[in-house]
Amino acid sequence: MTPHWSEQRGALKAWLLTNLRVLIGCDFDGTLAPLVDFAGDACLPAATRAVLQRLISLKGVTLAFISGRPLDDLLLRVGLAGAFYAGNHGLEIAGLDGKAIVAPGAVDSMPMLRAVKTELTRQMAQLAGVWIEDKELTFSVHYRLADPACHAEIEERVRQGVAEAGSSLVARSGKLVWEIRPANAWDKGAALRLFMQHLQLPSSAAAFIGDDTTDRDAFRELPDGWTFYVGDGAGTDSRANLRDVEDCAELLEWIADARGGSPALH
Ligand SMILES: [Mg+2]
The missing domain is CATH 3.40.50.1000 (HAD superfamily/HAD-like)
Structure with a gap:
């Protein structure tokens, strides 16, 4: 303890x-x-x-x-x-x-990051209480105000979006937020x-x-x-x-x- x-x-x-x-x-x-x-x-x-x-x-x-x-x-x-x-x-x-x-490398990942952000923004628009924060080199999917019943679906969509970007991006979970950022930076x-x-x-x-x-x-x-x-x-x-x-x-x-x-x- x-x-x-x-x-x-x-x-x-x-x-x-x-x-x-x-x-x-x-x-x-x-x-x-x-x-x-x-x-x-x-x-x-x-x-x-x-x-x-x-x-x-x-x-x-x-x-x-x-x-x-x-x-x-x-x-x-x-x-x-x-x-x-x-x-x-x-x-x-x-x-x-x-x-x-x-x-180093963070700027190179930006086109891929933007593509995933655009796709997830489109998908998350259907879910109440989810909003996306653009932080240029990374972005966050906030779901503090979303129905807890949707949390699993949000995670699945985030993980799928990042997986489609190959190995250049990673998703990390925080307190009711997903952070999408370049891998290996x-x-x-x-x-x-x-x-x-x-x-x-x-x-x-x-x-x-x-x-x-x-x-x-x-x-x-x-x-x-x-x-x-x-x-x-x-x-x-x-x-x-x-x-x-x-x-x-x-x-x-x-x-x-x-x-x-x-x-x-x-
Ligand atoms: Mg903190």
Whole structure:
């Protein structure tokens, strides 16, 4: 059973006080911002934005926001300077200099992605409560508002659409969403690894917080770092659990206090 983060305070504090530099990666939806029915309605709570700003200003602390949202959208919603950002589950990356790079191979897959998206858009139009979000390098089939009796049919159509594209695309399931993306391209783990390499930090000096399937790609990169799963962590490989978005904000406050309170790190 994965422990709640509050039971790990001693080890976490030791980690914060013994590493001169740390990288803390966060997913956005369901981790920093409450989940909403429509992706366009999500927003970062003001108190969470304030604690993130406080963490960025601490010496030796770097933040990385790694989300399934398109990079532009993520940058707009978080809007904090001095952090790393990765969108589209790691396919688009912006470094501390703000320059964006796109994963090799992701652009090549776009014609196939568009063809599958057009076909699935046509098919899903018959199903109430399903909508497709175009994220350029990937697309999402959201079914949060669909009748649960239709879930199996949605999955079948998604899997069939992707299978018809050969091996160039994959479908991954998230929380009442299917993500269709290029196969064999950067994921959240690859983005986190690139940021660690850029900072020349070992995985033991990094943490990641996330609430969904694709966040586990980032967890895998941190076998000796800190991994936090938001939600029921049964069956996940995280080192600690968070109850919900509010609990995540509390953890971030606690980290800022623990790290900020050490005179050695100023
Ligand atoms: Mg999430």
